[in-house]
Amino acid sequence: MKIRAFVLLGTVAVVCLVLLTLQMRGHIAGASDALALVTTPVQSVLARVNRGTVGLWSTYRDWKNVRAENRRLREESQDLRVAALRVTETVEENRRLRRLLALKESMPLATLSGEIIAREWGGWVRSLTVNRGRADRVARLTAVIGPDGLIGRVVDVRPGASIVQVLTDPTSTVGAHAVRTRTQGIVEGEPRGTVRFKYMARDGSGIQVGDLVVTSGAGGLFPRGIPVGRVRAIDDRGSALFHYAQLTPAVDFARIDEVLLIVGEGNHDLAALFAPPMP
């Protein structure tokens, strides 16, 4: 090893020891100040760089956190929206069931509530499947109603379900009369999903748009006074024997979920139970 290295080490050691000795005796404030003149500006620059780097890193971390939070909040918002929809749905269901219950309780006839579990809306046949069947002693041709009016009749009874032919079924016919004019007629379903009121021309001269048509009770199949629909348009066929009135059904068949099956017998007028009828 070169002697120069040892000389350097010795020099360094001596310098350091002198520095330490002078410091112990309080004579080196000037040297410290001189070193500080060099170190302080560099320290300031490095501190700024450090702060900048740390700041950049914090910004990046904040951004990442914000992104994660944003994702979390979005999921939370979606969950809340779903929950709100569920609540709305429950409220709506509650309202429907309350109406149905009110109708059931005010009915002078024995009824059975049922839930619609399937719909057939093809055009050839228009029917609903209700979760009440043979086990519930549901009979064929049982009248089926909702809080707004007549839905149809049971045409097929199965062990756990019944098929309800709705008013719009092309083969459905219901004896009815216009409340205001007492015009008797038949409500028929049409293939296009509409309902018409067929009446004799000589009896129906006074029928107007907006008139309420209810079941007549003739034939004993449906109790009297259940709303069927309102006259939407009149098809005056001149000298023909029968005229027709297009009806808007009292019940929205596409939206109904719960029904009442009238299982009791008796000749009652139910008109008062459905007041006020739809405008």
Add this chain to the structure above:
Amino acid sequence: MRTFVAVAIFGGGIVHATLGPALRIVDVAPDIPLIVVVLLALRRGPEFGCGAGFLAGLLQDAASGGMLGVQALTKALIGFVIGAAGGRLRVSQPLVQVPGLVLLTVLEGLARFALLKVFHFPAPFGELMTYVVLPQALYNGFLGAALVLALTWAEATRERVS
């Protein structure tokens, strides 16, 4: 000379005092100047190691507000010893690097403590060793090994490119 000055400044106490806190793990900061001095001494020999250690230590003393000359002397000694023994050490192995740096840090701590005692500076040995020197020695060991690996990789890349 320019490298010498640059290394002495940036590898010295200023970097340690300024950027050291950012590298803290559970209140333990690495002694970056010591690692730099050791690496330089291994590559450039005892004179360079001694000079770099002196300058780095002096600046570290100045930046930290401690007694001027303590770390200058201990680091100069470390630089000199490692520079002199470098040829005989197999320092390319991480199994040597980590314990080697741990040992050097402990030795530097002991030397610093001894120097402070000589100059009647109050320093509790047990606490210093337990809470400062040993944790820092471990940190230095792993950080130094990581630096060596990084330097080796950088050199290999440079050689491949050129």
